[in-house]
Amino acid sequence: MPTGSFSDIKALHVRGRICIARDKSQKRKEFLTCGADGTVYLWSEKCFLDNTAPEVVNIGEATSSCVVWKDEYVYVGCTTLNLLLGTEKKIIGRTKIDELGTNLSPSLIFGLDPVAVDVGDKFLAAAGGDFSVKILTLGAESTIYKRFEMSADVLSVAISPNENFCAVSTSDGKVSIYDIMEEEPKRIFSEKVFGDTMPTELESPRVKLAWSRTSEELYVPSLGAVKIIDASTWTVSSRMFRGKDAEYEDFSTLAVSPCGNYLAASTIGNKLFIWRTSNCEIISQNEYKRICNLKYMITDIEFSPYNGRTILLVDVNEGLCLWKNALPAGLGDIPTTSGLVTEANQSNIYNDDEDDDDDNELVMRKRPKFISDEADDANDGSHPEVVDIDEDSRMSADISAIKKSFGYANTGRLEDFGFGVTEPEDPESNYIEKPKEYAPTTVTKVVEYDPPTIPSHFVSGATPSHNTQRYLKWNRYGVVRSYTEVDNNSIEVEFHDASIHPEIILDNSTTNYRLADLSDHAVVLASSPEEKSAQSELLVIHIKSWDTESRRWSVPLPAKDVAIDVLVSNDVVCVLTWQRNIRVFTITGSQRHIISHPGPILTSALYGDKLSVLSVKGAEFFEEYQKSKRSKATYQYSVTTYDVGIRGWMGLENSVTSCDLAVTPGKCPLWLSYSNTGQLVTMDNGYNVRIKSPAGFWMPIFSPSELHDKSDGIWPISVVMQGTSRQFRYLYCKGSRHPSLTTKQVPIIADWRLPYCQADSDKSQLEESLYLNELQQNIANEIGSSTSEFNSIRSNTILKLFALACKSERETRASEFASFMSSSKGIQALCNYASGFKKHVLAEKVAQIGRENMKDSSIPLERKNNASAIAPRRVSMKRRTIEVQPPRTSEMSQAESVDVFEEREEPAHTEEYSQVSATNDLALVTGTPFNRNPFKRAADVNLDSSSMSVFDQLESSFDNPKKRAREDESSQTPVPSAKRQMKLGFSATSAGKENKK
Numbered sequence: 001m002p003t004g005s006f007s008d009i010k011a012l013h014v015r016g017r018i019c020i021a022r023d024k025s026q027k028r029k030e031f032l033t034c035g036a037d038g039t040v041y042l043w044s045e046k047c048f049l050d051n052t053a054p055e056v057v058n059i060g061e062a063t064s065s066c067v068v069w070k071d072e073y074v075y076v077g078c079t080t081l082n083l084l085l086g087t088e089k090k091i092i093g094r095t096k097i098d099e100l101g102t103n104l105s106p107s108l109i110f111g112l113d114p115v116a117v118d119v120g121d122k123f124l125a126a127a128g129g130d131f132s133v134k135i136l137t138l139g140a141e142s143t144i145y146k147r148f149e150m151s152a153d154v155l156s157v158a159i160s161p162n163e164n165f166c167a168v169s170t171s172d173g174k175v176s177i178y179d180i181m182e183e184e185p186k187r188i189f190s191e192k193v194f195g196d197t198m199p200t201e202l203e204s205p206r207v208k209l210a211w212s213r214t215s216e217e218l219y220v221p222s223l224g225a226v227k228i229i230d231a232s233t234w235t236v237s238s239r240m241f242r243g244k245d246a247e248y249e250d251f252s253t254l255a256v257s258p259c260g261n262y263l264a265a266s267t268i269g270n271k272l273f274i275w276r277t278s279n280c281e282i283i284s285q286n287e288y289k290r291i292c293n294l295k296y297m298i299t300d301i302e303f304s305p306y307n308g309r310t311i312l313l314v315d316v317n318e319g320l321c322l323w324k325n326a327l328p329a330g331l332g333d334i335p336t337t338s339g340l341v342t343e344a345n346q347s348n349i350y351n352d353d354e355d356d357d358d359d360n361e362l363v364m365r366k367r368p369k370f371i372s373d374e375a376d377d378a379n380d381g382s383h384p385e386v387v388d389i390d391e392d393s394r395m396s397a398d399i400s401a402i403k404k405s406f407g408y409a410n411t412g413r414l415e416d417f418g419f420g421v422t423e424p425e426d427p428e429s430n431y432i433e434k435p436k437e438y439a440p441t442t443v444t445k446v447v448e449y450d451p452p453t454i455p456s457h458f459v460s461g462a463t464p465s466h467n468t469q470r471y472l473k474w475n476r477y478g479v480v481r482s483y484t485e486v487d488n489n490s491i492e493v494e495f496h497d498a499s500i501h502p503e504i505i506l507d508n509s510t511t512n513y514r515l516a517d518l519s520d521h522a523v524v525l526a527s528s529p530e531e532k533s534a535q536s537e538l539l540v541i542h543i544k545s546w547d548t549e550s551r552r553w554s555v556p557l558p559a560k561d562v563a564i565d566v567l568v569s570n571d572v573v574c575v576l577t578w579q580r581n582i583r584v585f586t587i588t589g590s591q592r593h594i595i596s597h598p599g600p601i602l603t604s605a606l607y608g609d610k611l612s613v614l615s616v617k618g619a620e621f622f623e624e625y626q627k628s629k630r631s632k633a634t635y636q637y638s639v640t641t642y643d644v645g646i647r648g649w650m651g652l653e654n655s656v657t658s659c660d661l662a663v664t665p666g667k668c669p670l671w672l673s674y675s676n677t678g679q680l681v682t683m684d685n686g687y688n689v690r691i692k693s694p695a696g697f698w699m700p701i702f703s704p705s706e707l708h709d710k711s712d713g714i715w716p717i718s719v720v721m722q723g724t725s726r727q728f729r730y731l732y733c734k735g736s737r738h739p740s741l742t743t744k745q746v747p748i749i750a751d752w753r754l755p756y757c758q759a760d761s762d763k764s765q766l767e768e769s770l771y772l773n774e775l776q777q778n779i780a781n782e783i784g785s786s787t788s789e790f791n792s793i794r795s796n797t798i799l800k801l802f803a804l805a806c807k808s809e810r811e812t813r814a815s816e817f818a819s820f821m822s823s824s825k826g827i828q829a830l831c832n833y834a835s836g837f838k839k840h841v842l843a844e845k846v847a848q849i850g851r852e853n854m855k856d857s858s859i860p861l862e863r864k865n866n867a868s869a870i871a872p873r874r875v876s877m878k879r880r881t882i883e884v885q886p887p888r889t890s891e892m893s894q895a896e897s898v899d900v901f902e903e904r905e906e907p908a909h910t911e912e913y914s915q916v917s918a919t920n921d922l923a924l925v926t927g928t929p930f931n932r933n934p935f936k937r938a939a940d941v942n943l944d945s946s947s948m949s950v951f952d953q954l955e956s957s958f959d960n961p962k963k964r965a966r967e968d969e970s971s972q973t974p975v976p977s978a979k980r981q982m983k984l985g986f987s988a989t990s991a992g993k994e995n996k997k
């Protein structure tokens with residue numbers, strides 16, 4: 001049965017690794033917590049009794065989740081910034097506990113962030129991200145330190161209580177022990193004790209080492225047990241601490257009680273255990289779960305300085321919790337700061353069930369006494385009094401006490417028949433092997449299935465809700481900030497473009513708005529009560545309204561339909577609720593759609609009339625994405641897009657589309673938004689940004705290679721495409737995953753980058769530029785924008801790639817680039833370039849590709865030109881009076897006027913008109929036959945070079961020049977005089993056709 005209970009969870013720091021430090025000298029009853037957000041929290045007893053806030057102290061520019069406290073000094077790993085030089089230092093800073101945050105002096109300096117630290121009376125040990133461990137002698141005038149290198153990332157360091165040894169655990173599974181009393185640290189033990197880990201992963205075990213109070217044993221977390229390294233022989237002992245149903249659990253953190261009699265441990269599955277160090281007997285166990293049975297891995301545990309029966313623990317999701325009554329009632333001693341005291345003298349300020357605990361204490365105390373009295377009476381006092389309550393249960397304790405009191409040996413135990421849960425004190429005894437050797441059947445252990453839970457809902461562009469000062473929304477239009485103080489709560493709305501609207505400040509003391517969104521037309525706010533039975537209120541400020549009364553309107557939502565997200569565009573306001581409803585309002589307050597979403601809502605985004613909702617699709621699945629870790633649940637995510645237009649929706653048959661979301665293996669979505677051109681954009685918690693093209697596939701445009709440290713984070717703002725520029729705008733969060741309101745940050749603008757192979761080479765950069773240009777053309781075609789600018793850049797990029805292939809003697813590749821060219825002028829430029837390098841075969845291939853492309857595009861081009869051709873204007877010429885001969889009257893008298901057509905202007909010279917334009921746009925007049933000009937003679941067919949296509953001319957240009965000159969002389973024909981032509985208002989109808997007498 002689980003032992004004890006858990007208190008309410010207090011929020012602290014930011015998501016990531018958090019550590020706990022209490023005074024190792026046991027003089028003060030406070031403790032510290034340190035994360036990666038540049039702060040250290042000082043917790044006193046009043047924080048839990050009176051529910052007051054801890055003291056928050058800023059330390060340097062950033063902290064690295066490692067802190068230790070000894071007497072009056074605190075040592076913390078942090079980053080300091082020299083404002084004059086603009087340089088940063090990664091240090092172990094020392095400060096006094098009463099002057100925390102001030103007078104920070106560097107004790108040790110590292111090249112990368114410090115990752116672990118420990119301190120004793122004489123030595124300070126710290127490890128950095130550069131695989132180095134440094135040992136500094138305290139109190140010495142010299143600052144010379146001892147240093148040794150490790151073979152992998154350091155996970156933890158631990159100095160023995162006698163300060164003779166320093167133990168180090170590394171990510172390759174090794175534990176190394178050094179003798180630090182020597183001038184040069186001597187390694188006396190190094191062995192692989194646990195499995196490989198990945199320190200960059202939040203859910204990997206921390207492998208925090210712990211020494212026994214006598215320095216005789218070192219405790220090491222491992223798979224299925226906590227192993228013991230014997231300091232007398234420097235070997236891994238056969239004794240170990242095991243937990244029930246923990247055979248496949250990776251143990252992560254350890255804590256030894258101040259008295260040294262108890263060892264507490266946690267696993268990455270959040271199982272907690274406490275053993276007695278003398279005989280590895282398990283005393284209590286429990287499982288840590290947060291609200292809705294969500295599990296967030298415990299990153300550190302420690303015995304409480306206020307009450308020895310309570311365990312402090314912190315998790316990766318910014319939570320601090322107390323495991324109350326972790327040590328059960330009935331123990332003869334309780335670990336406190338003053339050593340061993342009786343339980344009657346120990347006050348339990350965290351006990352919620354005092355009456356039950358008192359009853360348990362009475363029962364547990366009376367029962368051994370009763371057994372002892374009975375035993376003394378029966379044996380006439382020949383046997384000593386036995387008060388043994390250290391068994392696994394009360395029943396076993398009573399039976400063994402009775403048997404011992406009557407002089408019987410402890411034989412016939414259940415352990416002798418294979419039912420034992422603890423290991424014997426003598427590892428060489430044969431009773432362990434007997435059940436294995438003579439067991440008639442194989443007992444299969446049934447492990448309880450722990451179903452995974454889907455990720456919880458989050459608001460894209462907003463920081464966590466438990467922060468007192470946070471961003472309700474940060475997007476491409478502006479910022480909405482929320483300030484929560486004791487006597488004043490306010491909301492500030494600021495637009496990036498001040499010409500849209502000046503800053504808006506609202507009092508939030510009574511309304512308690514926790515959700516927000518803004519566009520260049522409106523600002524929307526909503527309250528989100530934690531009680532699901534409460535009522536949300538929606539407030540919309542229409543800044544583009546032309547009348548005063550419509551500038552602000554509000555509406556309460558129905559009870560039990562609490563808002564979880566709000567979105568606004570230029571036309572609609574969308575409210576997503578806990579009941580999975582999507583409520584659509586017009587921007588002036590009219591209610592329109594009410595849509596029930598068929599799945600869990602993780603997050604959402606809005607652009608115009610397109611509302612996208614992210615959900616989980618199907619059940620969980622497992623995959624091996626990392627060899628050093630076991631499989632964990634992975635989900636397939638789906639984005640459902642609704643057309644929530646407020647006009648004309650009744651004429652649509654289906655306005656709902658869905659697509660799968662691309663996510664990095666082992667990651668989950670962190671942000672969903674739209675670009676300024678209406679393309680869906682997403683980012684996972686691995687900081688991989690992807691954009692969905694109009695063609696329907698996801699493209700990675702940003703990778704986490706921009707991160708300088710594993711504790712840093714990226715906060716996305718927007719993805720913008722302006723002209724030919726492609727930008728991703730974000731905030732760089734140092735030592736945190738979320739931006740802080742206390743520091744003003746400037747957004748960083750990064751260009752889209754595709755993860756091409758050999759990204760630094762000229763070829764890859766040109767290929768990337770070509771592909772991104774084609775993506776922009778695809779987007780421009782979808783939104784109906786002009787692509788002329790993109791076509792010019794694309795042609796230049798293809799020409800550069802063609803030239804690069806020619807220089808590298810890759811003619812087949814060069815001809816392939818010719819097939820990418822869409823214009824005849826571009827093909828001609830490629831042919832000219834190939835001819836300049838005397839690559840005649842390549843030039844012929846390029847000309848052939850041009851002819852094939854022209855032939856393939858002739859049919860759709862003709863259809864396009866026919867559809868867009870302007871009908872010729874019909875004109876009537878002045879009637880001429882002529883003498884009509886009687887035999888020909890029937891033929892000429894049918895019309896008194898001659899109708900002709902004035903066609904579009906064309907070049908007057910045949911040679912100029914014969915050239916093919918870049919776009920091959922020729923005005924072709926087809927369809928109804930026109931009246932023929934009776935005065936125009938039939939033109940002779942001229943097969944000179946002017947009637948040849950541009951590709952035939954290019955191919956013929958490679959023939960013998962002398963032969964071509966003779967052919968040109970023989971093909972010359974006299975041009976008829978213009979005076980012999982009839983003076984009619986006709987213009988040339990086609991090239992090579994002229995009126996001759």
